[in-house]
Amino acid sequence: MIYDNLPLIFAALMGLSILIYVVLDGFDLGVGLLFPFASAEQRDQMVASIGPFWDANETWLVLAVGILLVAFPAAHGAILTALYLPVFLMLVGLILRGVAFEFRTKAPKVQKPMWDAAFFAGSLLASAAQGFMLGIYILGLNFTLWHIGFALLIGALLTIAYSFIGAVWLIGKSEGALLARAITWAQGGIWGAVLGLGAVSVATPFVSARIAEKWLAWPQAAYLAPLPIASAALMGVIYLCLRRLRAAPDAHRQWTPFFATSALFALGFGGMAYSFYPYIVPEKLTIDQAASAPESLIIILWGVAIVLPIIIAYSALSYVIFRGKSRGLRYD
Amino acid sequence: MDTFVLSRIQFAANISFHILFPTITIALGWVLLFFKLRFNATRDPAWMAAYMFWVKVFALSFALGVVSGITMSFQFGTNWPGFMEKVGNVAGPLLAYEVLTAFFLEAAFLGIMLFGASRVAPWVHTSATFLVALGTTMSAFWIIVLNSWMHTPAGYELRDGVVHATDWWAIVFNPSMPYRLIHMLLASGLTVAFLIAGISALRHLWGDRSEEMRKSLRFGVTLGALLIPLQIFAGDMHGLNTLEHQPQKVAAMEANWETGPRVPLILFALPDEAARENRFEIGIPAMASVILKHDPDGVVPGLNDFVAADGTVMHPPVAPVFWSFRVMVGAGFAMLALSWAGVALMRKRGVDGLPRLYLGALAGASFIGWIATLAGWYTTEIGRQPWLVQGVLTTREAVAAVPSGMVLSTLIGYLAIYGALILAYMVTITTLAGKAAKGQPLPAHRPQLVPAE
Numbered sequence: 001m002i003y004d005n006l007p008l009i010f011a012a013l014m015g016l017s018i019l020i021y022v023v024l025d026g027f028d029l030g031v032g033l034l035f036p037f038a039s040a041e042q043r044d045q046m047v048a049s050i051g052p053f054w055d056a057n058e059t060w061l062v063l064a065v066g067i068l069l070v071a072f073p074a075a076h077g078a079i080l081t082a083l084y085l086p087v088f089l090m091l092v093g094l095i096l097r098g099v100a101f102e103f104r105t106k107a108p109k110v111q112k113p114m115w116d117a118a119f120f121a122g123s124l125l126a127s128a129a130q131g132f133m134l135g136i137y138i139l140g141l142n143f144t145l146w147h148i149g150f151a152l153l154i155g156a157l158l159t160i161a162y163s164f165i166g167a168v169w170l171i172g173k174s175e176g177a178l179l180a181r182a183i184t185w186a187q188g189g190i191w192g193a194v195l196g197l198g199a200v201s202v203a204t205p206f207v208s209a210r211i212a213e214k215w216l217a218w219p220q221a222a223y224l225a226p227l228p229i230a231s232a233a234l235m236g237v238i239y240l241c242l243r244r245l246r247a248a249p250d251a252h253r254q255w256t257p258f259f260a261t262s263a264l265f266a267l268g269f270g271g272m273a274y275s276f277y278p279y280i281v282p283e284k285l286t287i288d289q290a291a292s293a294p295e296s297l298i299i300i301l302w303g304v305a306i307v308l309p310i311i312i313a314y315s316a317l318s319y320v321i322f323r324g325k326s327r328g329l330r331y332d
Numbered sequence: 333m334d335t336f337v338l339s340r341i342q343f344a345a346n347i348s349f350h351i352l353f354p355t356i357t358i359a360l361g362w363v364l365l366f367f368k369l370r371f372n373a374t375r376d377p378a379w380m381a382a383y384m385f386w387v388k389v390f391a392l393s394f395a396l397g398v399v400s401g402i403t404m405s406f407q408f409g410t411n412w413p414g415f416m417e418k419v420g421n422v423a424g425p426l427l428a429y430e431v432l433t434a435f436f437l438e439a440a441f442l443g444i445m446l447f448g449a450s451r452v453a454p455w456v457h458t459s460a461t462f463l464v465a466l467g468t469t470m471s472a473f474w475i476i477v478l479n480s481w482m483h484t485p486a487g488y489e490l491r492d493g494v495v496h497a498t499d500w501w502a503i504v505f506n507p508s509m510p511y512r513l514i515h516m517l518l519a520s521g522l523t524v525a526f527l528i529a530g531i532s533a534l535r536h537l538w539g540d541r542s543e544e545m546r547k548s549l550r551f552g553v554t555l556g557a558l559l560i561p562l563q564i565f566a567g568d569m570h571g572l573n574t575l576e577h578q579p580q581k582v583a584a585m586e587a588n589w590e591t592g593p594r595v596p597l598i599l600f601a602l603p604d605e606a607a608r609e610n611r612f613e614i615g616i617p618a619m620a621s622v623i624l625k626h627d628p629d630g631v632v633p634g635l636n637d638f639v640a641a642d643g644t645v646m647h648p649p650v651a652p653v654f655w656s657f658r659v660m661v662g663a664g665f666a667m668l669a670l671s672w673a674g675v676a677l678m679r680k681r682g683v684d685g686l687p688r689l690y691l692g693a694l695a696g697a698s699f700i701g702w703i704a705t706l707a708g709w710y711t712t713e714i715g716r717q718p719w720l721v722q723g724v725l726t727t728r729e730a731v732a733a734v735p736s737g738m739v740l741s742t743l744i745g746y747l748a749i750y751g752a753l754i755l756a757y758m759v760t761i762t763t764l765a766g767k768a769a770k771g772q773p774l775p776a777h778r779p780q781l782v783p784a785e
Contacts, residue, residue: 052443055398059431059439065405066431069416070424077413081732084410088742091403092749098399099753102392107760293496296421300428307432314440321444321451 006298007291010071011280013304014064019269021060023165023262028054030166032097032123033159034185035116042178043116047101049173049326054101056315058094071297075280075290082141083133090129096122124159131158131196138200138272139207140282150203157199160192165265168238168257171245173326179254183245186257190242193261194235197268201228204275208283211275227271234264336731338739339411342746344713348706349750350404353397355705358472358517359524360390361465363551368461372454378543382551385544385768386528389761391446396757398439403746411739412720414730419495419721422488422503423478430474438467469517476516480509482721483712484577495724507577511570512712518563519708522667523701525559528552529674530698531765533691536683540769546683553678553694556671564664568623574712575624578722579633580646581715584653586620587613591634595620603650608636648717656710663704670697699758 002009028050035043068076080087096118104115135151136143167189170182205212214220238260245254278286291297364387371379405427408416416423444452444460452460487502488495497503529552535545575582587603587610588595597619601610618628625632638647670693677686720727 052447055394055442056436056439058398058402059435062402062405062435063431065409066428069405069408070420070428073413073416073420073424076409076416077732080406080409081413081734084734084738085742087406087410088745091406092745094402095399095749095753098395099756102395103756103760106388106392106764107756108763111756292424293421293494296425296497299497299500300425303425303429303432311432311436311440315436318440318443321448 002301003294003298006294006301007071007287009301010067010291010297011277011287013308014067014071015269015273017060017064017067019266021057021064022269023265024053024057024060026162026265027165027169027258028057029097029123029127030162030164031170032119032166033127033163034166034170035120035123037185038178038181042181045174045178045326046170047104047119049170051101052318052322054098056318058098070300071292072280072287072290073292075285078281078285079137079141083136086129086133086136090126090133093122093125093127093129097126098122123162127159127162128155131155134158134200138204138276138282140284150199153199154196157192157196160189161196161265164189164193165258165261168261172255172258175250175325179249183242183249187242187246190235190238193264197231197264200268201271204272207275210283214275224271224274227267227274231264231267234260234267238264333736333740335734335736335739336728338736338743339731339734340727342739342743343407343411345743345746345750346400346403346407348709349746349754350397350400351705351709352702352754353393353400354468354472355520355523355701356393356527357390357397358468359520360386360393361461361468363524363528363555364390365458365461365465368458372458376543378547381542381544382548385548385764387446388764389527391442392757392760394438394442396753400750411732411734412730413732415720415725417494418725418730422481422485422495422497425497425500426474426478426481426503430471430478434467434471434474438464438471441467472516472520473513476513477504477506477509480512481506483512483574483716484508485721485724490724495721508570508573511566511573514566515563515570515708518559518566519701519705521559522556522563523705525552525556525671526667526694526701527698529556529671530695530700531761533686533694534698534762534765535769536686537688537691537695538766538769540771541684542768542771545768549683549686550678553671553674556667557675560664560668560671564668567664572624574715575633578715580635580638581648581653581712582624583633583635583638584648584650584715585657585711586624586632587650587654588620588632588634589636591631591637593621593629593631594618595624595632595634597623598654601654603654605650646718648715653711653715656707656714660704660707660711663700663707666697667700667704670694 031046031050034046038046065076068079100115100119100122104112104119107115132151132155135154136147139147139150164186167182167185171179171186174182205215215224238257241253241256241260245257276282278288280287280290364383367379367383367386370376371383441460441463445457445464448460449457481503484507485495486506487497487499489498490496528548532545532549532552536549571582571585583589586595587598587601589608589610594617596615596617598610598613598615601613601615603610621628621630621632624630635647635650639645673690674686674694677690716722718726718728720730
């Protein structure tokens with residue numbers, strides 16, 4: 001039973017990893033994207049809010065790519081060679097922001113503005129490249145002018161969406177002037193998240209007749225209907241919550257926007273997974289066709305079953321230890 | 333240049349840059365645990381000060397290791413899809429176990445180790461330090477397992493041209509794994525020993541006379557002096573293992589063309605692959621036979637045995653393997669001389685009485701471990717060519733058909749970034765040493781909301 005469903009199980013695990021990555025690294029990339037709008041002192045506070053987490057957040061990307069690599073080697077090669085340049089740009093972005101984290105406080109003081117700029121540029125490059133890859137991927141890895149144009153649009157919208165989840169993260173983590181700024185940023189960025197989700201949703205049915213039928217034909221459309229309805233409700237919640245926070249920043253539930261946004265990301269992601277199933281390379285390669293040999297998958301599955309709960313437990317432990325408003329980052 | 337050559341250069345550039353940082357963090361994690369435990373036991377603030385100084389170097393090295401490691405995880409797919417398509421059933425689970433058992437462990441507990449000292453109980457903080465060190469070592473274990481399997485594959489069968497695992501025990505404990513793992517862990521220990529000794533010597537030269545500097549310098553030199561004989565022994569064992577399983581690599585290391593007894597140990601030569609002979613050869617008669625077979629009449633394999641009847645060369649390029657091997661061995665003997673001289677000098681004169689010339693040499697050798705490690709990896713990896721997986725998959729079969737211009741442009745991008753980052757890394761460590769030497773107080777009571785320095 002498990003044996004027959006291994007490709008599906010691994011596709012689900014990979015999807016889960018990507019979703020966790022998009023939410024977790026989404027907020028810390030977003031914090032980097034907001035750097036130009038913050039004062040020098042606020043930048044230190046912003047970095048302090050993500051310092052203990054960013055490393056582990058990025059590891060979910062390694063896990064997602066790792067599962068793609070080990071469970072679906074054929075898809076891994078097809079997707080990554082097609083996305084050669086955007087992958088390179090994303091990696092450059094991740095390298096720049098990862099090292100800027102350390103260098104901005106440890107390198108000679110005169111270099112700090114330079115590393116701050118690298119932190120922002122790296123976050124921008126990584127976010128835009130991820131959005132671009134998402135756009136190219138959902139349209140089936142084609143590179144005509146109109147595909148590239150759409151992918152650039154998704155790149156811009158995902159960047160705004162990341163800066164939005166970064167802002168709502170900061171609402172939970174900050175106080176005083178930075179809290180007020182974060183609320184302003186969130187109110188300014190929510191449209192990016194809405195438009196991004198909308199653009200992907202509008203484009204997806206056009207990818208193929210098969211997906212269009214899933215979306216628009218009766219009764220399949222009914223299965224999908226809860227997604228847009230719940231998404232709209234969440235957007236309403238976030239919008240109202242931000243308005244009330246604006247009026248009384250300290251009085252309201254400050255984590256609601258972050259959790260509601262995470263749920264919104266999850267819904268959008270779930271909709272995509274539903275649309276593309278059973279394909280791993282849209283309309284070209286199914287998860288069964290791309291999967292590795294079952295005897296290798298089963299040995300990984302054992303490891304995953306034992307280790308993944310432990311990973312989630314100690315990741316949660318880290319969030320508990322560093323809960324609450326962020327204090328300064330200190331080694332002692 | 334064609335896509336194949338450029339892709340190889342790009343992979344070499346990426347992995348060379350990457351390995352620099354794990355080489356430091358693997359052993360430095362355990363060193364930090366040692367400093368912390370010494371502090372717990374003695375309550376001597378100098379141990380805590382040493383911990384505080386080196387934990388910054390650890391954090392910086394770790395960040396560089398993480399970001400360059402993410403790049404590595406994508407390189408397989410972007411440039412070498414043939415690798416996973418052919419041997420993915422073996423390589424996949426090994427890489428998965430690395431991510432699952434090591435990456436998350438080190439990443440999650442690093443946050444607690446770096447920033448949690450004031451938020452958790454002391455034993456939790458010490459445990460976090462232990463778990464980070466364990467994570468880096470587990471990561472080294474899995475990646476060495478995979479790399480060793482590529483040199484000495486075992487426990488598999490070919491079905492329809494694809495590798496399938498038959499015996500996981502044989503795969504994990506493949507013939508070269510224990511030797512390579514020990515050799516690499518010792519290399520990491522030596523790299524860290526000389527980094528600590530060298531940076532402490534630099535602080536000494538800049539007038540630092542703190543107890544922390546003394547303890548660190550003594551620790552670094554002593555650790556180096558203890559590990560280097562072990563490393564020379566382990567390296568010799570590893571070489572004998574290679575002779576058994578990959579004789580063509582040893583033949584290239586020794587630049588020995590003809591199989592036979594009484595093979596000289598060549599000290600200098602310019603191997604000429606077109607003429608299939610050495611120019612300007614200087615050697616010690618029969619010495620290679622003695623080293624490799626422990627007998628002057630021992631028969632040592634030569635490169636000419638590895639040319640197919642149709643003239644296809646199935647041995648690695650000779651000159652790079654020959655030279656990298658000599659650079660590694662030379663660096664090893666320099667480490668032996670430096671650390672043993674240091675122990676002798678410290679016994680006579682103490683840390684404060686060390687001569688400036690010696691301190692200068694030690695400071696200059698701060699990164700000698702990097703040179704030896706890279707040279708060693710070049711020896712073994714170039715020495716595996718033309719195979720990617722010995723006897724199973726050639727490197728050329730695995731390369732992606734990406735346009736060469738694309739590979740070239742990204743290669744230039746990577747090289748520019750890596751060059752800049754190595755420079756920034758060295759400047760930053762020197763800056764930290766300068767700050768410490770000037771006696772700037774280590775973080776004690778600073779205003780809140782300042783990121784860790």
